[in-house]
Amino acid sequence: MSHSFNAADAHSLQAFGRRLLVKADPDASPRVLLGEPGQQRELPALEQDGLLFVWHDPQENPPPEQLAIPRITGPDAANCAEGPGWSNWSWTETVLTAHTGQVMEHLVRLANSTHVTDGEPLYFKNVFEGHRAAQYFEGPLHHSYQPQDPAPQGAKILLANSVASYFGPAVMISQLDYVMEDRSLDAVVLTAHYPIDEHHLVLMTGVLVRTEQPADPELKAVAARHATQILRSITGAVHAQLRGGQDEDSRKTPGADSPVAALRRWYGQFFVDTGDVDSGMTDRFEYEVDTTMPMELWTRSSARNLILRRVNGKQLA
Helix, strand or coil, X not given: CHHHHCCCCCEEEEECCEEEEEECCCCCCCEEEECCCCCCEEECEEEECCEEEECCCCCCCCCCHHHCCCCCCCCCCCCHHHCCCECCCEEEEEEECCCXXXXXXXXXXXXXXXXXXXXXXXXXXXXXXXXXXXXXXXXXXXXXXXXXCCCCXXXXXXXXXXXXXXXXXXXXXXXXXXXXXXXXXEEEEEEEXXXXXXXXXXXXXXXXXXXXXXXXHHHXXXXXXXXXXXXXXXXXXXXXXXXXXXXXXXXXXXXXXXHHHHHHHHHHHHHCCHHHCCHHHHCCEEEECCCCCCHHHHHHHHHHHHHHHHHCCCCCC
């Protein structure tokens, strides 16, 4: 979050295996320097939506215009947190012993997890193309995502509709629409990470929520608490995935046409020189759940996976 770097003093942290120094600038985005004094180079930085984005390219190429991070609440929003009906960011950070590819794979695994869905998803699709990887999901939400401290009317989330997109290797923006018993609720979930070194990374998750206008102050407070709950659920799911050996299916070598294999090909483009990026990494790939599958067969398959997780001690709480 950009306000973390507004102080007059320089802010130092470890990133990309080196020392990263952020210096506030009252007239522009903060200056970001990588390396030790005397050997530093300045990294391009962008401040928008209350966040500070840093571009790191070992080949020292500038960020291409077509790879710009989109505005989160629309092109005319000066600041998400000040937009009508929007909450402030609910934000959390944690350090994981993992490499970046493991975090990104939750894009194709998470929607199939019983930790996220409560019943059969109505629609599920992955699309990888160019520098973007997107997941489309519609279905009932797991009880752990339901508000635990609801408004007096006790509205329950009946359905969730989401579009989650990685824009490059490190930033995922999820636009969510919640259909509740008596209203709708919009949310934005941002998941981002940066490597500390080859074996550790910082995982960051932020949530904004907005209700239909006019926004009721009490409902906004409920939504903000729900945002914090979403943070715990997402972080817990990623933690469990990274800690474990995961389930039986996760340990298998994925088939060449599977979404996991396609995602690995896609994010491979960010770990080679620009000249070595090939069409296999950027060509369009689509994977869609067969929603015509008989529900009885789908339910048996889900039950089998749930039993395997419990037997292996990997059930997500």
